[in-house]
Amino acid sequence: MRWAKTSSKIQEADMTPMIDMVFQLIAFFMVVINFSEADQNQRIHLPSSELAKPPDAPLESPITINVISEEIAILGAQEVPIAGLTRLLTLEHQVLVRKGEGKAREATIIIRADGSTEHGVVQQVIQICQQVGFEKFALRAKQQELVTTRLTDT
Amino acid sequence: MRIRNAAQSEETSGLQMTSMIDVVFLLLVFFLLTFKIVAPEGDFNVKMPAQAAARGLPDPSAIPPIKVRITATPTGRIASIRFADVSVPNLADLRKRIRGVVGDAPGPGALESTEVEFDCDYNLRYEYVIQAITAVSGYIEGGRVVKLVEKIKFTPPRRPD
Numbered sequence: 598m599r600w601a602k603t604s605s606k607i608q609e610a611d612m613t614p615m616i617d618m619v620f621q622l623i624a625f626f627m628v629v630i631n632f633s634e635a636d637q638n639q640r641i642h643l644p645s646s647e648l649a650k651p652p653d654a655p656l657e658s659p660i661t662i663n664v665i666s667e668e669i670a671i672l673g674a675q676e677v678p679i680a681g682l683t684r685l686l687t688l689e690h691q692v693l694v695r696k697g698e699g700k701a702r703e704a705t706i707i708i709r710a711d712g713s714t715e716h717g718v719v720q721q722v723i724q725i726c727q728q729v730g731f732e733k734f735a736l737r738a739k740q741q742e743l744v745t746t747r748l749t750d751t
Numbered sequence: 752m753r754i755r756n757a758a759q760s761e762e763t764s765g766l767q768m769t770s771m772i773d774v775v776f777l778l779l780v781f782f783l784l785t786f787k788i789v790a791p792e793g794d795f796n797v798k799m800p801a802q803a804a805a806r807g808l809p810d811p812s813a814i815p816p817i818k819v820r821i822t823a824t825p826t827g828r829i830a831s832i833r834f835a836d837v838s839v840p841n842l843a844d845l846r847k848r849i850r851g852v853v854g855d856a857p858g859p860g861a862l863e864s865t866e867v868e869f870d871c872d873y874n875l876r877y878e879y880v881i882q883a884i885t886a887v888s889g890y891i892e893g894g895r896v897v898k899l900v901e902k903i904k905f906t907p908p909r910r911p912d
Contacts, residue, residue, distance in 0.1 A: 612768060612772070616768070616772065616775070619772075619775050619776070619779055620775070622779055622782075623775065623778050623779050623782060626779070626782030626783065626785075626786055627782060629786065630782060630785060630786065631787070631789055643792065644877060644878035644880075644881040644882070645790075645878075645881075646793070646795075646881050646882070646884075646885040647885060647891055648793070648795075648885050648888055648889050648890075648891070648896060649792065649793030649794065649795070649885075650791075650793040650896070651791045651792065651793050652793070652794055656794075705796075707794065710877050711877065712876065712877055712878035712881070713827075713876055713877070713878065714876070714877045715827065715873060715874045715875065715876065715877070716871045716872070716873065716874075716875040716876065716877050716879075716880045717872075717873030717874065717875075717908045717909065717910075718877075719877055719880070720871075720873075720905055720906075720907065720908035721908055723797075723799060723905065724907060724908065727799060727800070732798060732799065732800045733796070733797075733798055734796070734797040734798070734799060735794035735795065735796055735797070736794065736795040736797060736881065736884070737792050737793070737794055738792065738793060738794075738795065738881050738885075739790045739791075739792055740790055740791045740792065740793050741790075
């Protein structure tokens with residue numbers, strides 16, 4: 598009877614280790630979470646390359662163009678035909694020119710094209726950007742460790 | 752009031768943690784659901800000013816770019832590779848030839864001034880273009896990246912006939 602009385606006194610379990618663990622988990626997921634996915638369209642299967650290392654410094658005023666197929670590209674949140682990119686890019690260019698001297702020339706166009714699209718389409722996109730006035734391009738690829746074996750059997 | 756409160760807090764041995772744990776678990780569930788492993792992405796930098804600017808007087812000190820011509824099969828695979836005017840069997844061999852031109856010597860040298868111009872068929876699949884760029888721009892040796900050519904450009908698109 599006596600021990601039953603003492604056990605009723607301890608009402609709560611010790612939660613300290615559990616809370617410790619939960620905080621550790623939260624910290625882990627917070628660090629790992631990737632918000633830059635916003636401009637990474639999941640419909641695109643990027644080509645992979647062993648040398649595609651994430652850049653050390655963020656790019657200068659980046660503009661991402663997702664090339665989904667032979668006809669369609671995504672700029673910002675808008676899905677447009679490739680030919681319709683000119684209008685949108687001209688607007689972007691004007692905004693950058695207004696922001697300051699040299700900003701437009703320093704701006705980088707990030708091209709995320711699907712691995713199975715034709716190279717000519719990517720060239721067309723680059724050509725449109727050049728006509729608008731952009732000069733720097735970054736071709737995006739997925740980082741992969743071993744492509745060397747595949748290089749030989751093409 | 753004060754005295755009563757003090758007496759109460761003495762009774763409950765710890766802090767009231769229920770609400771905090773509720774919120775913490777909500778946070779945990781949020782991060783668990785939004786968690787997705789994404790392969791890191793990297794860039795190949797290509798600097799290509801508009802054609803009109805390039806059409807002016809050519810810079811006399813500039814070395815003309817090495818031309819790499821890649822033709823495609825009807826399905827978009829690589830049919831043939833030509834490095835300058837020499838036929839090359841595959842991309843690994845193309846890399847060997849680039850190494851021969853650029854040289855592996857550290858420090859400034861041919862590395863910075865060499866430019867490669869890709870002239871690919873319209874229907875060549877983009878992934879092979881990226882493979883070709885990979886072959887030209889460097890290789891990995893002992894876990895370290897050795898850079899070869901950093902300046903890459905493309906010819907204007909070849910329209911399919």
